[in-house]
Amino acid sequence: MEIKVLGPGCAKCKATADLITRVAAETGKSVSIEKIEDMRQIVGFGVMTTPAVVIGGKVVHKGSVPSHDQVLSWLN
Amino acid sequence: MNKTVKKDLAEAREVCPTTSQRLLREGALLVDVREPDEVAQVGYGGCDVVNIPLSQFEDRWQEVPRDRDVILACAMGERSLKATYFLIYQGYTRVANMRPGIARWVARGFPITGSADAVASSEAASSCCGGSAAAPDELL
Numbered sequence: 001m002e003i004k005v006l007g008p009g010c011a012k013c014k015a016t017a018d019l020i021t022r023v024a025a026e027t028g029k030s031v032s033i034e035k036i037e038d039m040r041q042i043v044g045f046g047v048m049t050t051p052a053v054v055i056g057g058k059v060v061h062k063g064s065v066p067s068h069d070q071v072l073s074w075l076n
Numbered sequence: 077m078n079k080t081v082k083k084d085l086a087e088a089r090e091v092c093p094t095t096s097q098r099l100l101r102e103g104a105l106l107v108d109v110r111e112p113d114e115v116a117q118v119g120y121g122g123c124d125v126v127n128i129p130l131s132q133f134e135d136r137w138q139e140v141p142r143d144r145d146v147i148l149a150c151a152m153g154e155r156s157l158k159a160t161y162f163l164i165y166q167g168y169t170r171v172a173n174m175r176p177g178i179a180r181w182v183a184r185g186f187p188i189t190g191s192a193d194a195v196a197s198s199e200a201a202s203s204c205c206g207g208s209a210a211a212p213d214e215l216l
Contacts, residue, residue: 008154039154043161044085048134059080 001031001075006042006062007051009035015065016051023071031075088160089172093181096147096174100124104145109133109159110178117194118178120149122187130155133162142168149174149181 003020007013017033024031036042036054045054049063055074091099100106100123108120109130119125128136130150140146140163148156148163153175160173182192 039157040085040087040161043158043165044083045080046083046165048130048158048162054080057080057082 001029001055002034003031003074004034004036004054005051006036006045006047006054008039008042009037010050012065013037013051016053019065019068020053020071023068024075027072027075029075083165085161085164088157088164090153090157090175091147091172093174093176093184093186096149096172097123097184097186099145099147099172102145104147105141106174107140107146107148107156107159109148109150109156114151114194115190117190118182118192119189120178120181120187121189128159130159133159137162137166140168140171142170145170145172147172147174149177151177151179153177 005013005017005020007016013035017035020031020033042050042052045052045059047059047062051065052062053060053066053074060074061070096104096106106120106123106125108115108125108127110127111129111131112127115127126139128139146163146168148160148171150156153173156177157173157175160171163171179195182188182195
């Protein structure tokens with residue numbers, strides 16, 4: 001599963017990527033995480049509030065670090 | 077969440093405060109995306125300026141005119157760059173980002189509202205990441 005984490009590289013963006021990595025490891029899911037830190041590319045998804053998460057080309061979350069359960073629902 | 081439309085955005089035009097001054101004299105509008113408390117302390121003056129805080133920008137971007145040159149500004153030029161790209165995403169073409177922001181504007185002696193002493197705190201408040209959403213407890 002290809003997941004993009006959109007954010008300028010701040011602590012919340014890193015926490016989001018780390019959380020997804022951790023939940024994927026817990027559930028045994030294979031994920032590929034790409035961090036998008038370039039503002040032009042981030043806003044190219046129509047996103048103003050970061051961190052944001054893109055799965056399958058769709059923005060599934062934006063504006064905060066997601067919860068553990070949210071990440072779990074994306075991976076299942 | 078709404079359907080995602082990904083776009084390859086054109087590179088934003090960036091202008092310094094001095095060039096911005098010229099464009100503003102020629103009729104451009106300045107959009108200050110800093111938060112109201114920052115603007116209350118020290119604001120851009122001597123030009124046509126509106127305040128649309130970045131925290132409200134997704135709801136209020138349609139207030140920005142399409143038929144006029146627009147310069148986006150903030151404290152450093154990072155938040156306003158995000159707003160500039162968002163307007164480009166929405167199809168605006170007459171937009172530019174001011175970089176750097178209020179400190180250089182003050183240093184150049186351009187008109188302001190409020191106190192120049194507040195410049196440092198406005199720069200300190202600058203962050204282009206979502207500030208309202210706290211991380212879950214497990215991550216703190």
